[in-house]
Amino acid sequence: MRLLVKAPAKINLSLDVLHKRPDGYHEVKMIMTTIDLADRIELYELETDTIKIISHNRFVPDDNRNLAYQAASLLKKRFGIKRGVAISITKTIPVAAGLAGGSSDAAATLRGLNKLWEIGLSVDELAEIGAAIGSDVSFCVYGGTAISTGRGEKVEHISAPPHCWVVLAKPSIGVSTADVYRNLKLEKVQHPDVEGMVQAIQSKDYDGICNRVGNVLEDVTLRMYPEVAHIKDQMKRFGADAVLMSGSGPTVFGLVEHESRMHRICNGLRGFCDQVFAVRMIGERNHLD
Structure with a gap:
């Protein structure tokens, strides 16, 4: 079988x-x-x-x-x-x-x-x-x-976010999660509005989600790996609605509502980044057969 x-x-x-x-x-x-x-x-x-x-x-x-x-x-x-x-x-x-x-x-x-x-x-x-x-x-x-x-x-x-495109770009580097956490200074971080994000997701408020994305590990990784900062800057410049690093990096993702803009962002990123993807959020739970 x-x-x-x-x-x-x-x-x-x-x-x-x-x-x-x-x-x-x-x-x-x-x-x-x-x-x-x-x-x-x-x-x-x-x-x-x-x-x-x-x-x-x-x-x-x-x-x-x-x-x-x-x-x-x-x-x-x-x-x-x-x-x-x-x-x-x-x-x-x-x-x-x-x-x-x-x-x-x-x-x-x-x-x-x-x-x-x-x-x-x-x-x-x-x-x-x-x-x-x-x-x-x-x-x-x-x-x-x-x-x-x-x-x-x-x-x-919690309920699934509203449907949108997710553009991902990964530079050709690896990031040590242990090193990122080791360099994290908790007394200096700006904590994201997690509860506000939950409310925005529950109410299907796309703009509210975009305004509340946040990752306390991001500043650490951006300082350690300038390539990640460059991708984030370019993704913003190409017009993503919100841009954030996922986890400890190095992948950066952008939320994009309109398909035409998604294509424009992907084309721009592929000029200097090998691994670029445009996907949808699933947002729904797995079910056992």
Whole structure:
């Protein structure tokens, strides 16, 4: 039996860091939403009791560093499953981009193996398992639009934002999330209006959403990586309605209401940035088959 599962990317419409926790993680409050840019996960059983990662992307590890591998391993150990699986990952989401590509691959693997191995877990149970793999995995199990707190694993769902285009541009650099957090000075940050963003989303107020995008990690990454600042400046100049870095970067996204302007922005960005995408927000939750 083979299963195909989509693993959509996410963007942060709002990302606030409240304080550093005793366990070394940072307490965050984020609004995340899924977008129609997705990896494709194909699962099929093996005759041997092993986990095999198949990917043609040289930046995707094929061992236990891979979050999809960790997802399969965790299910096998927790439920005593003695069956092997091959996990084929076809990447569309840029790697190390602030778009939760690895976390979404892990979440898709959890959802798919729950069906393939007939475990019978609910989406809430899968999300709880996902929290042990990575901070964004729980959200990616659910998909949709949500307020994420704790270190990102506590997920409260809200309604989907109004439909618009999302233009993404990723420079050809990687960003260390650990380095960004290490250089974050919490006493100096300007906290985004997370509650105002929630209200704007709930009331489908597109202008209100555009006026409230915010990410406390952005200033840190822009100082460390001038290429990201350049992309943000250009996206604003080309006419995006709102521009923000997603996660710890380096991907910058712009919200655009009109298709004609979306094409103009994409064409302008492709003049100096290799990875440019124009997608729609999904904003709706995943459902288990």
